Amino acid sequence: MSRQLTTIGFDADDTLWHNERFFALTQDRFADLLADHTDADTLMDRLLAAEQRNLPHYGFGIKGFTLSMIETAIEVTDGRLPGSVIAELLEAGREMLSHPIDLLPHAAETVAALSGTYKVVLITKGDLLDQERKLAQSGLGDAFDAVEIVSAKTSETYIRIYDQHGDGAAQGLMVGNSMASDVLPMIAAGGLGVFVPHGLAWAIEHAEAPDHPGFHEIADLSALPALVANLT
Template identity: 60%
Template sequence: MNHLKTIAFDADDTLWHTEQYFQLTQHHFKMLLADHAEPDHLSRRILEAEKRNIKHFGYGVKSFTLSMIETAIEVTDGRVPASVIQQIVDAGRDMMASPVELLPHVAETLETLADGYTIALITKGDLFDQERKLAQSGLGELFDLVEVVSEKTAETYRRIFDPLEGGVGAAMMVGNSLKSDVVPALEAGAWGVYVPHELTWELELAEEPEGAERYRRIEDLSGLSRVLDAGK
């Protein structure tokens, strides 16, 4: 870690809250369809629709909204009222206007590290929505590089980190998703730091890479400086 040059951060539920808005909207959706299916059944059907739709529509609010509409049509055998479809669209629009609430220790951590490292933001999701959240966060000027990608794979991290000073071996990825932020970064040869969030989308769950030499876990971003100091 003495040769670390680049520290990259995930955005949603690493820098600011996001999953809570998806869960609140899904709860509202279940209430709208309560006469047609049980809540647990609707949860499974939405998740199935999301899995199918990611490869077509990517990640983010728009894809989630389309998955809810598709689920509503399916569970009602096509009889879902237009008024319910409109409420689902309105709920998606509200999500795209949700406030940006930073997680603890985010701003001070980025400000502390910005003078000593190349600071990057690497996130999935809708480009328009991620640009909006970054602008509203007030953090934009702290990043030297911003990448909104369709998937986070080992190849993604190599592509982003290799042109930077020290390459992928001198880079670290910090995020709340083991599946997207940590495991593929480790596979690429970077460091991976896991910052668990209390709410995690089911499709982002994975086992911790126990024993991986370049893996670290912290409880919030205040712990990142201690990890860096310990590695010097």
């Protein structure tokens, strides 16, 4: 599909830098803490259900995840959760909010390569302060023409962002590791969606790849400049 691209959006977590692995490590710690009350698979199923229930209230991010862990722990212990366990879960959440930023391969080079020719916009969701911290520590902040930290990624969100920072979604491309958040709603908005798989993926972000000319998939970010060149 050839079109005049002017604006490229990048997801942040697990597209530009590692993030989900810190959730996975904390979930292992969570399972160890509750091992006397339920098995790990059951606990993770109940945690996921709590996260899904709580998304409309807490949104995406570590704070909501931490509250969902505490809620799940209270449920599986029938309300007999020791205060010491609550304290440890809160500490685990604080540690996640201060984890170091480790860029994914080719992230810096790819953003830099495209920023001279296209408007590049960081579009991420999650805790405002946490996302601002990660961007500041990533060293990539100056490469972006704009930064949007949103509560959810919907087609309406992308239409607004690409209208504001570009020439509309039809002349935009969004790249990220979430089919559900980065690809499908961008295609629905009239733009192009580029999927970059990541080894760890949150179940809530899973969706099937669309059979659509606006969908593209690359193995890693090193392939993005060539793909963009071929699309224009």
